[in-house]
Amino acid sequence: MENDVAIQVVNLTKHYDKLTAVDHISFAVKKGEIFGFLGPNGAGKTTTIRMLTGVMGLDEGSASILGYKAGSLKAKQIIGVLPEMANAYSDLSGWNNLMFVAELYGVPAGKAREKGAEFLQAIGLFSRKDDKVMAYSKGMKQRLILCMALISEPQVLFLDEPTSGLDVQSARLINDMLRSLNASGKTIFLTTHDMDEANQLCRRVAIINQGKIVAIDAPEKLRLATSGMHPVEVSFSDLASPEALAKLPGVNAVKTMGDKYRLYTAEPGELVASLVNYSFSNGLRIVSLNTLAPTLEDAFVALTEREVK
Amino acid sequence: MPSGATALQQLRRSLAIARKDIRIYYSKGPVVIFGLLFPVFLFLSFLIGRHLTADFMMPGLLGMILFFTATAVSPIIMPWETMGRTLERLMSCPVANGTIILGDILASFIFGLGISLVPIIITLALGVAISSPVILALDIILGAFCFASLGNLFSITPSNMPATANMIASVVKFPLVFISGIFISLDELPSWGQAIAYISPLTYFTDIARHCIGGQGHIPVAIDLLALLAFTILFLTLNIKLHSRTMPRRI
Numbered sequence: 001m002e003n004d005v006a007i008q009v010v011n012l013t014k015h016y017d018k019l020t021a022v023d024h025i026s027f028a029v030k031k032g033e034i035f036g037f038l039g040p041n042g043a044g045k046t047t048t049i050r051m052l053t054g055v056m057g058l059d060e061g062s063a064s065i066l067g068y069k070a071g072s073l074k075a076k077q078i079i080g081v082l083p084e085m086a087n088a089y090s091d092l093s094g095w096n097n098l099m100f101v102a103e104l105y106g107v108p109a110g111k112a113r114e115k116g117a118e119f120l121q122a123i124g125l126f127s128r129k130d131d132k133v134m135a136y137s138k139g140m141k142q143r144l145i146l147c148m149a150l151i152s153e154p155q156v157l158f159l160d161e162p163t164s165g166l167d168v169q170s171a172r173l174i175n176d177m178l179r180s181l182n183a184s185g186k187t188i189f190l191t192t193h194d195m196d197e198a199n200q201l202c203r204r205v206a207i208i209n210q211g212k213i214v215a216i217d218a219p220e221k222l223r224l225a226t227s228g229m230h231p232v233e234v235s236f237s238d239l240a241s242p243e244a245l246a247k248l249p250g251v252n253a254v255k256t257m258g259d260k261y262r263l264y265t266a267e268p269g270e271l272v273a274s275l276v277n278y279s280f281s282n283g284l285r286i287v288s289l290n291t292l293a294p295t296l297e298d299a300f301v302a303l304t305e306r307e308v309k
Numbered sequence: 310m311p312s313g314a315t316a317l318q319q320l321r322r323s324l325a326i327a328r329k330d331i332r333i334y335y336s337k338g339p340v341v342i343f344g345l346l347f348p349v350f351l352f353l354s355f356l357i358g359r360h361l362t363a364d365f366m367m368p369g370l371l372g373m374i375l376f377f378t379a380t381a382v383s384p385i386i387m388p389w390e391t392m393g394r395t396l397e398r399l400m401s402c403p404v405a406n407g408t409i410i411l412g413d414i415l416a417s418f419i420f421g422l423g424i425s426l427v428p429i430i431i432t433l434a435l436g437v438a439i440s441s442p443v444i445l446a447l448d449i450i451l452g453a454f455c456f457a458s459l460g461n462l463f464s465i466t467p468s469n470m471p472a473t474a475n476m477i478a479s480v481v482k483f484p485l486v487f488i489s490g491i492f493i494s495l496d497e498l499p500s501w502g503q504a505i506a507y508i509s510p511l512t513y514f515t516d517i518a519r520h521c522i523g524g525q526g527h528i529p530v531a532i533d534l535l536a537l538l539a540f541t542i543l544f545l546t547l548n549i550k551l552h553s554r555t556m557p558r559r560i
Contacts (some may be wrong), residue, residue, distance in 0.1 A: 053401045056557045073315070076403035083401060087394040089335045103325035104402040106318060148398070158401075 006031045006187040011061030025210035036202035037191040044211040045191040080154035090134035106154035119147040139170030153273045156187045195297040207305045222299045231292040235260040237285035315410030319408045326412025344381025352485040364523030365392040372515035379421025384474035385529040386413045391559040406553040417457035445521035452514035457542035467558040495527040510540040
C-alpha cells in the first residue's frame, strides 16, 4: 500500500437480506485530504461509514485506516467519529460526556481536561460545559459531538452529515473548525447532502448511488465534466410553455423555477440565439437571460439520475 | 487473543462505561421500581401474618434483594442506549463489544452489591449470627455478578424500549424467586420441586446464605459455589455472543 494513503477501500460490500446496500466499492483517500462522500438518501453513505468505523461488519472486500484493518481496536484508536443522528448522553453534562469519551480512548486525565477546555472554547460551548446536554440546542449538541470526536486528537476523522439541519452559525463554526483541522494535517472523510459545503471543503468527492460509486474526482472537474448540463436561465414578460422550450434545439432538460426557466444544454451560445428567436416568434419579451456555470449539484443530479435511468 | 496490556486497557474502559451507567441509569424509574420497591413489598407480603424465625427470613430477604437489585440495571441499558441514539458513538470507540457488555454488567453488579448491605445490616441488627462471613461475602460477590449477567441477557432482543426488556425480565425473575428456596426451604420442597430448583442460580446463592446465616443449608457449600460460578461463566459467554450479534441491529 502506498504510504500516503489514509483510507483504502477495496470491493467493500454490504448486504441487508436481498438488498445490496453497498456494492463492491473501491477508493483511496490520501493523508491530509478532505474527501467528500455524496449521494441521495439510501445510496449507501452511512452504511459505508459504519463499516469503515467498525460499527458494522462488512460482507465482502476489505478496508483499512492508515494500514490497520477497519473495525480493529487499533484502527478505532486513531479515528474520530461523528455519526449521523448520534447523540451525546443527555443525562450527563457536556463536560462529563467529553471526559467519558476521553477515558474510552485512554487519553490521560490531565491532557483530556486541557484539550477538552481548548475545544469547547474554540467551538463556543465552554460557558455551558456543566449544563446537562438535555438543555442544549441541536447545534450545541452537534458541536459537542464534534469535540467528542476530536478529544483523542485522531489522525483520521469520519463525519456523517456534520452540519445537517443546523443553524447557519453552528454550521459555519463546524466548517471553520474542519478547515483548521485539515490545515493541521488531519484527514477528513465527510458525507454531506450540501453540495455547496462539499464544493467549498473537499479536495475530492465520490458520488455514490444505489450502492455503487458513479464518479470520483475534484469537485471542479466533476462540475466541468458534466457535458450537456450547462444551465441557461431565462425569464419572459409572460408565461412561456416549458414543453415548447424543451423542444428548442440542443435543450436536454427544462426546470421551472418560480417565474424563471432553467434550461440545460451542451451549447449555451446556440441556445441563447434560439431563445431570442423563440421570444420574437411568440410575442414575448425577454426580462432576463443568464448563462450559468454548471454547479456540483448539477453534476450530482446528472450523475445520479443517469444511474437511475 | 488480547495481550495483557490490551486486556488491562479494556478493563479500564469497562470501568469507565460502568461509571457512566451508574451516573445515568441508577436513578431511572424502572431501576427504582424493579430493583428496590418490588423486592421489599414482595417480601413484606410474604412475611406479614406468618411467624418466621430471623434465621430463616434473612437469607431469603438477602437472596431476593440481591437478585432483584443486581438484575434491575443491566436489562435497561442497551434499550436506553438504542433509544437515546448513543450506542453508535459508543461502538465506534476503541472498545470491544465484550468491554461494553462487561461495563454494563459491572454497573448492575455494583448496584446489587451496594444494596445487599441493607439486609446484612438488618441481620446484624436483629442479633442473628453470621457464621462464615468470608463465604457469605464470596457468595454475595459471585451472586451479584451472576445475576447482573443474567439481567443483561434480558435485553438481547434489539428493541429500543426498556419496557420490553423489563417484561422479559419479569417473566423469568418471578418464577425463579418462587422455586429457589427463598420462601420455602429446599428441604420442604417435593423431589420434583427440588429438581426444578436446581436450574436456578438463585437456589445456590440462597443455599450458601442459609449455610452462613443459621447453618441450615441443603447442598454442600463447595457445590453451591461451583454451580454459581458455572452459571456466571455461562451467562457471560451468552452475553458476549448474543449481544455482539444484535448490537449492530440496534443502530
